Amino acid sequence: MTDSLLRTDPRLPTDSLLRIDDLHVEIPARDGDRRRTVHALDGVSLDLAPGEALGIVGESGCGKTMTALSVLGLLPGGARITGGSVAFAGTDLASAPEPVLRGVRGNTIGMVFQDPLTSLNPTMTIGAQVAEPLLLHKGVGKAEAWRRTEEMLRLVGLPKPGERLRTYPHQLSGGMRQRVAIAMALICEPALLIADEPTTALDVTTQAQILELIDELRTRLGMALILVTHDLGVIARRVDRVAVMYAGRTVERAGVRALFAAPRHRYTQALFAALPERAADASQPLATIPGLPPSPADRTRGCRFAPRCEFASERCETEEPPLSTDEGASRDAHAFACFHPVPPDADPVAQLVPAVPAPVPVPADDVLLRVTGLTKDYPLRGGPFALRRGAAVSAVAGVSLSVRRGETFGIVGESGCGKSTLGRLVVGMEPPTAGSIRFGERDPAALDRRARKAHRREVQLMFQDSYASMDPRMRVAAILREPLVIQGIGDRAGQDARIARLLDDVGLPRGAVDRYPHEFSGGQRQRLGLARALALSPSLVVADEPVSALDVSVQAQILNLMRELQREKGVAYLFISHDLAVVRYLADRVGVMYLGKLVETGPAATVFASPLHPYTRGLLDTADHADPGDGAGVRPSAAPLGGETPSAADPPSGCRFRTRCPYARDICAREEPMPAEPGAPGHAVACHFPLAPAAR
Structure with a gap:
């Protein structure tokens, strides 16, 4: 099918590339024996000029x-457009x-769809999938389609594109699969690219590489872009409007600078106030x-926002604002x-953030967890490295850290750096290859079976995917x-009382005990995951990416809840995340991991304000912030932290970061840097050439 099928309708406007006008989408559904209609979209109006980038933001379920799919x-099946128009190039x-x-x-x-693994065909090679649009729409031969496919894979930055043509999606990393999805969307050089959450759950450097790739290709091909995301930091630097x-409607439209400088709708104001980087200081709760x-x-x-808006009046409950x-x-x-819009000259955040009691100070000598020289290697039994005797993946390589009672220790780093493996080692899900883990005065590895069972009450894990971590056939109770x-705690009545208190603690109704996990929203399931982790009153909770895929408003609720429970119960958190803003807000101290090594540790405020390791500095420079500043609409030419992460099966000698470090010298290849404190006490860095303490 070719472009000749598009017929311009003279009744439609042609001054925009895309104009959506009063769009309504309905989905028939059943509630028991009763039929009902789900109004997925209820009057959406948008427009997009050629070459322009438009961001669409909002909570999950807002449409x-x-x-984008409309x-x-x-x-989806059964859904239909019941009103409005979608005018593309006059059609x-x-x-x-x-x-x-x-x-x-x-x-x-x-x-570009949100999950590239499910949007790519697992039975087709990468080359066949990327070439398919060319064969269908452009009428080129197979040889020419294959040549263009390899060229496009090279254009999107896929390493060794000629070799990747014959690989399958499951053989690629998440970032590589996203690049393939982009290549498939751009192979026919479209006039418009729609990117639906293209960087959800990706680490900060992979996210920056993907977004800058889209920016570069958009400029080169003259495309327009619709970027769908709940990440306001991404929106701030990547779009024009x-x-x-x-709730299925457009409630505010503006240029990106105007919106971030002075949001007018109370819903937009509330979203901005919930951002961790917008908190006045770490002692204040996030607005929710x-x-x-x-x-x-x-x-x-x-x-529709009136039931959740503190500024709503009687008029808001009876009239729909245009x-x-x-x-x-x-x-x-x-x-x-x-x-009742936000006044143009008002501080949009300060009036929404409530005050809370100051956090209880943590004694410096009250160490709950002490990890020394922790190592985890996974033997290789296949692939090119398996030919070497003793070949192994070095997931965690000599990590040492301590966590005090009642504090939050944050672990940050790129995907594959060993954060989650470290968390599994701490909770005892996997045995370490070397090193020791001491919990208070106890060594869990030296405990007998009965004592080890009792020890497991003290350390619990909060999983990233709360839905996958719960049995879908079991009710909440x-x-x-x-x-x-399992731990033999209490009789039936005592357990029921404890379950009721847990639900109260995490802000869920007691009636939730009779429901299944799929009947809850994502934020509610994460509350259940926290309740499950707190069921045994642990001293330490290892939280592995607990808010990475949540909306900013739900994320704020979970972070506030974790801090409140920490203040009330004295629980400590080992908080694993790739979201630097969240860790900066929540953590007392932070450790930065790279390729299995802890390269920098120290007080969170000090590390983020004055990093000593070039890798930490690169992470901070790469992250998108929810502030367009003077750079709105200006795409950077390259990520501050570039290069490919080496394989953990064959890490570089000496300093593992040296292959990506702009300051690397010969000594970096010969000798592994040892942790030292060149700046403030407690702020340690493993680097031969640390940055000056005040470097920006």
């Missing part, structure tokens, strides 16, 4: 992805027949949005749908009761 006619795709949509998909409009969605978004099956009168502006009807005007039964 971001549904809007453009290409990829709605209404909302009413276009399927042959026209097939001619558009992957040809003039490309799409922003649309904020809530009370309640939950309305169900798309319930059409309420008035403003999308209007104080600046006239121009396309670039700042539009918002709110009867059984999930929370299980550890109590």
Whole structure:
């Protein structure tokens, strides 16, 4: 199917590349014997100029992805467009027949889906999948399609593109699969690229590489971009204009600088206030949005944000505010749908952040966990390195750290640096190859079976994917009761009382005991995961990426809850994350890991303000911040932290970071740097050439 199928409708505007006008999408559903209608989109209006980048933000369930899918006619089964138009280059795709949509998909409009592993065909090679749009839309021969595919894979930065043509998706890392998905979306050089959460759960450097790749290709090909994400830091530096969605509607539209400088809708204000980097200081809780978004099956009168808005009036409950502006009807005007907007000159965050008691100081000598020289190697039994005798993956290589009672120790680093492996070693899920772990005065490895069972009460794990960590066939009561039964704690009545207290602690209704995990939202399931980790009253909780895939509002709720429980119960956290803003806010001390090594440790405020290791400095420079500043709309040419991470099966000699370090010298290849404290006491770095303490 070719571009000739597109017929311009003279009734539609042509001054925009894409214009969505009052779009409505409905999905039929059943509630027992009763039929109901889910209003997934209820009046969305957006427009996009050629070459422009538009960001769409909002909480999960607000309609971001549904809007993107509506453009290409990829709605879920049963869903249908019941009103409005989707004008692309003057053609209404909302009413276009399927042959026209097939001619558009992957040809003039490309799409990068959120999860590249599920969007790529596991039975087809990478080369065949990327070449397929060329064969379908451009009519080129197989040899030419193969040549262009290799060129595109090289363009998106895939190492050894000629070899990757014959590999399968499962043989690539997450970042590489995302590059393949981008190559497939761009192979036909579309006029518009839709990227739906392209960097969710990726570490800071991989995220920067993917986003800068999209920026570079967009500039080179002259494409327009729709970037769907809940990450406001990504939006701040990567788009020209922003649309904020809530409950299936567009509630605010503006240029990126105008929106971040002075949000007008109370919902946008609340999202900004929930950002960890917007907190006044680490002793203050994050502002949260009370309640939950309305169900798309319930059409309420008035403003849909009114039940969660502290500024709502009686008018908000009876009238729906229109999308209007104080600046006239121009396309670039700042539009918002709110009867009580934030004043243009007001501080949008300060008035929403409540005060709480100061945190209880942690005694410096009250060490709960002490890890010394911890090492974990995984023997290789296949692949090219397995030919070497004793070949192994060096996941954790001589890590030493301590965690005090009642404190939060943050672990940051890129994917594959050994953070999660370290967490599993600490909780005893895997035995170390070498080194020791002492919990208080005890060595868990030296305990007998009975004592080890009792020790397991003291250390619990909070998983990244709370849904996958729970048995979907068990109700909440059984999930929370299980550890109590295993440890022989209390009778049935005592266990019921303890479960009720746990639900109270994590802010869930006691009636939740009769529900299954799939009946909860993502934030509620993460609360259940925290309740499960606290069931045995542990002294230490290892939290492995507990908020990485959550909306900013839900993330704020979970972080506040963790701090509140820490203050009340004295629990310590080993908090593992790739989100630097979250770790900076939550952690008392922080450790930076690279390729199995701990390269820098110290007080979180000191490490983030004055890093000593070039790797830490690179992580901070690479991260996107929720502040467009003077760089809004200006794409950097390269990530501050570039290069490929070496394989843990064959790490570099000496300093493992030397192959990516701009300061590396001969000594870095010969000798491994030992931790030292060249700056403030307690701030240690393993580097032959540490940065000056005040370096920026």
